[in-house]
Amino acid sequence: MKNPWLQIPFPDYENHMREVGQAQVLRRLLGDCLTRYKPGSLALIGCATGNGLEEVDPAITGIVHAVDINPAFLEQLNQRFGQSLPGLNIHCLDMETDLLPFSDAELIFCGLVLEYVKPEVLIPKLLQALSPDGTLVIVIQQTRKSSFVTPTRYNSLALLSGFAGEVSVDEMAALLGANGLCLCEMDEVRLNDSKTFLTFHCSKEKAHQ
Template sequence: MDFMPSPWLNIPLQDYEGHMNAPRVAQLDALADLFEETLWRCIPDSVAILGIAGGNGLSRIDPAVTTRIVGVDINPAYLEAVRNRFQARLPLILHCLDLAMEVVPEVPVDLVHAALIFEHAGTEGCLDSAVRLVAPDGYLSTVLQLRPSNAESNVAPSQYPAMQMLSEHFRLVEPDNLRQRMKLRGFELQYETRRALPAGKGFWLGIFRRLL
């Protein structure tokens, strides 16, 4: 079987951020807000952000509280942007790898945050990589995109054509399905909330804790 490179390697960061910040999409601020809520609820000494992209939400981290920050992404250009934007203020450790096939070579952290990751990378190898990174009694928080309440496609129409490359690789993950998968891996749902978005879409935030 031929190896298919990730479409994320062909999407410029400015296109991704422009699309996500467009009024019809309006997801960047929502994702940052949900990450901030997760930080407030978990108060982690260490955090790993899977699919860090350009670092959306990193400005919500207090480095006096969270003293170790691991960022993972498949696109090296995204990680370079994170370095340029945040390295002077935050203690960053960045890894370029494919979460669906590779393990993050890091000591486990108090909180692993995975926002809109499993829709692209699946809930097999990627979920196992995420779980492996959670410390004993630690947390895994995830943001899932909910099924649209109308006929809107999962990846919204965009003025950035590169974004449409994602549509055939994007698969919604139902919160109940993830709950069951996390239970099998020894995690319990501690908190959940929903956030409405334009065009009938929405986010679900779930915070899971590893059982002792």
């Protein structure tokens, strides 16, 4: 079956994410992480057309790895950030089957990806891509009494409804521990009455102290 992310036009994705308020929150969360950790290198997993790359200061974060499955999304990203981020590396790959082609990321930000890629498959790959003293930040969505993908006028996003799967917090914590990661912090952002973002800050350095 063709991955539904390959069938979504980038304007539909961007407009949907803004309309439901998720684009703004993801950008803020990434910006907060960049300010807090000041990484020399960043990997943005599921970057789509940018998803907050406006927050990157290339004087601090000289290397950026942008990873997504959709080549049309990445083409837009390159047009927007190729000049302003001279250390930008774009990777078009399927995170379910492909390995990440880098191992030096001081910050990996993985927002709303594990709902579409099996956590037990992706987390070990993220661990391999993380620098020894790096930080892995994962954002997942928790839903109460509503559909996982909020209906909007952008009908192509409905393709994701049967593809997305909500991630269990307990299973996530167990999986992080099983992969030698320490859950240093977990934050909650309430989007509305039915949806919440949970942000996990993880470190493999602290896991071995």
